[in-house]
Amino acid sequence: MVFNQQRDLLDMVQNFSQFFCHESCGFCTPCRVGGTLMRNLVEKVAAGHATSYDLDEMKNIGLVMQNTAHCGLGATAANPVLNTLNKFPDIYTTRLAHTGYEPAFNLDASLEISRQITGRDDEGAHIRDE
Amino acid sequence: MISDKTFRIDGKKIPFQDGDTIMDAALRAGEYIPHLCHNPEFKPNGSCRVCVIETNGRHVSACNQPAIENMEVDNSSDAIMNLRRSLLQMLFVEGNHVCPACEKSGACQLQAVAYYTRMLSPHFTHFFPCRDVDATHPEIAIDFNRCILCKLCVRASRDVDKKNVFFISGRGINSRLVINSPSGKLGDSDVAVTDKAVAVCPVGAILPKHKGYEKPIGERMYDNKPISIVGDVAAKFSSKIYSKDVSTK
Numbered sequence: 166m167v168f169n170q171q172r173d174l175l176d177m178v179q180n181f182s183q184f185f186c187h188e189s190c191g192f193c194t195p196c197r198v199g200g201t202l203m204r205n206l207v208e209k210v211a212a213g214h215a216t217s218y219d220l221d222e223m224k225n226i227g228l229v230m231q232n233t234a235h236c237g238l239g240a241t242a243a244n245p246v247l248n249t250l251n252k253f254p255d256i257y258t259t260r261l262a263h264t265g266y267e268p269a270f271n272l273d274a275s276l277e278i279s280r281q282i283t284g285r286d287d288e289g290a291h292i293r294d295e
Numbered sequence: 296m297i298s299d300k301t302f303r304i305d306g307k308k309i310p311f312q313d314g315d316t317i318m319d320a321a322l323r324a325g326e327y328i329p330h331l332c333h334n335p336e337f338k339p340n341g342s343c344r345v346c347v348i349e350t351n352g353r354h355v356s357a358c359n360q361p362a363i364e365n366m367e368v369d370n371s372s373d374a375i376m377n378l379r380r381s382l383l384q385m386l387f388v389e390g391n392h393v394c395p396a397c398e399k400s401g402a403c404q405l406q407a408v409a410y411y412t413r414m415l416s417p418h419f420t421h422f423f424p425c426r427d428v429d430a431t432h433p434e435i436a437i438d439f440n441r442c443i444l445c446k447l448c449v450r451a452s453r454d455v456d457k458k459n460v461f462f463i464s465g466r467g468i469n470s471r472l473v474i475n476s477p478s479g480k481l482g483d484s485d486v487a488v489t490d491k492a493v494a495v496c497p498v499g500a501i502l503p504k505h506k507g508y509e510k511p512i513g514e515r516m517y518d519n520k521p522i523s524i525v526g527d528v529a530a531k532f533s534s535k536i537y538s539k540d541v542s543t544k
Contacts, residue, residue: 191444191463191470193342198385201468202419222419229381232354233344269420 175211175256178245182207185242196239199230203243209269210260216267220257224250302366304328304348309362317357317368318346327523328370329379329408331386331497332445333358334529337454340446345382345408349375380412387417389468390424391440392498398507399499401515405443407522422468429474431482434504435493442472442500447529452492460486472500495529 168177182204191197206223209215227243234240249256273292280290301308304317304326311320321328322335332343339359346357349369357368369375386392386405394400426439448461449472464473476484486492488503496502512518516525 186467189467191465191467194344194382194385194389197444197468197470198389198419199381201422202385202388205420225381226419229378229385233347233356233378233382235341235344235356 173256174249174253175207175260178249178256179204179207179211181245182242185238188238189242190238193233193235193239195230195233196235196242199226199234200239200242202226203230203246205269207246210257213260214262214267214269214271215257216261216263217258218266220250220254220261223247300364302362302364302368304368304370311362315362317348317350317355317360317362320362321357321370326370328357329411329522330358331404331408331443332447334447334495334527337447337450340450343382343386343443343445345379347375347378347382354378376412379408380414381418383409383412383414384416384418386443387414388419388421390422390442391426392417397441397499398502399441401512401518402510402528403499403517404497404522404528407517407525407528410517411522426471429481430504431480432484432486432504433482434488435481435486436502436504437472437474437481438500438502439472440500441498443498444470444472445497447495447497448472448492448501451495452486452490455491456486458485458490458492460484460490461492497528 168174182200186200186204189196189200203223203226206215206219206226209219223246227247230243231240231247234242276290276292280286283290298310298312300312301310302320303309304321307326309320309324309326316339318328318330318333318339319335328346328348330343330346332340333346341356341359344356347354348357349372350360350366357370383405387409392405394403394406397403400406424440428436428438428440430436444463446463449463452458452460460475462473462475463470465471473479474481474484493501493503516528
């Protein structure tokens with residue numbers, strides 16, 4: 166595949182992981198679940214919420230998919246992620262939030278329902294980024 | 296008659312007949328290969344992938360890979376166990392498996408295999424899917440939260456009960472177990488509590504009603520011995536294969 170320098174490779178990876186997630190027939194565990202976990206992690210990177218821990222996770226999930234999937238689709242579905250992690254790590258590392266732990270969801274946003282129920286919107290009802 | 300052909304699992308000689316899968320021969324020899332969707336009474340499915348083994352540099356599922364003379368099978372290395380543990384963890388986060396609140400806890404094959412692979416946590420991000428509980432049948436309840444899509448009920452209902460009550464619908468992560476009845480509810484289907492499809496469920500998805508906690512925690516099938524010795528949840532209904540293990544230990 167040929168891309169010019171204006172192409173955002175992570176955009177391409179996101180597209181692929183979404184494609185394989187959608188194309189998975191759902192028969193075997195690694196492709197059905199692993200493919201979806203992988204897509205979610207790629208989206209986490211793209212959203213700027215990921216950490217280096219998540220990149221290791223992607224490598225592990227990719228390894229499980231390559232080695233245990235039932236058919237060729239599942240076995241190769243992780244390749245766009247694994248190949249770019251190997252050859253173009255910068256597209257991931259430049260987007261990492263920090264090198265520690267980061268939850269998969271937005272803490273403050275997930276309190277929204279509670280704020281609505283209690284009618285609160287004061288500072289104590291929010292979790293702000295430091 | 297067992298032929299004199301053999302292959303090796305972790306160095307141990309396993310006799311096999313032509314047409315045997317690796318799993319067939321291993322079960323007969325009493326050599327445990329972890330599995331969830333396999334039941335020797337039914338045609339191999341090969342969907343859970345938990346029986347992954349390595350042979351000749353390739354990873355294959357033991358339940359549908361034919362045995363070949365003199366092949367060397369890796370069934371217990373750290374690399375293989377790590378793959379299996381990851382698959383188990385994927386199954387745990389895909390559904391809603393709350394062991395402490397589950398009637399099947401202690402007699403659940405998913406839980407038992409997880410213990411066998413030394414799984415300590417679900418590890419991956421939970422999907423927390425919204426799934427229903429169908430209690431419309433007078434004698435059977437089905438909790439879709441606990442379904443692992445092993446298709447054993449699908450196969451049993453089709454091949455043994457001849458009722459075709461269960462099917463898998465949807466694709467990818469949206470695959471789900473559905474009931475073949477006009478309303479889609481279990482109470483509206485032909486299923487009976489004596490059906491094979493009810494007996495083969497390896498997890499707490501399909502449960503007979505009116506007998507909750509009949510056996511106390513502590514005395515359940517996997518409470519004191521691991522699955523490698525006790526055998527499958529559904530094995531007691533049919534299989535002679537694990538009887539050797541059960542009687543000798």
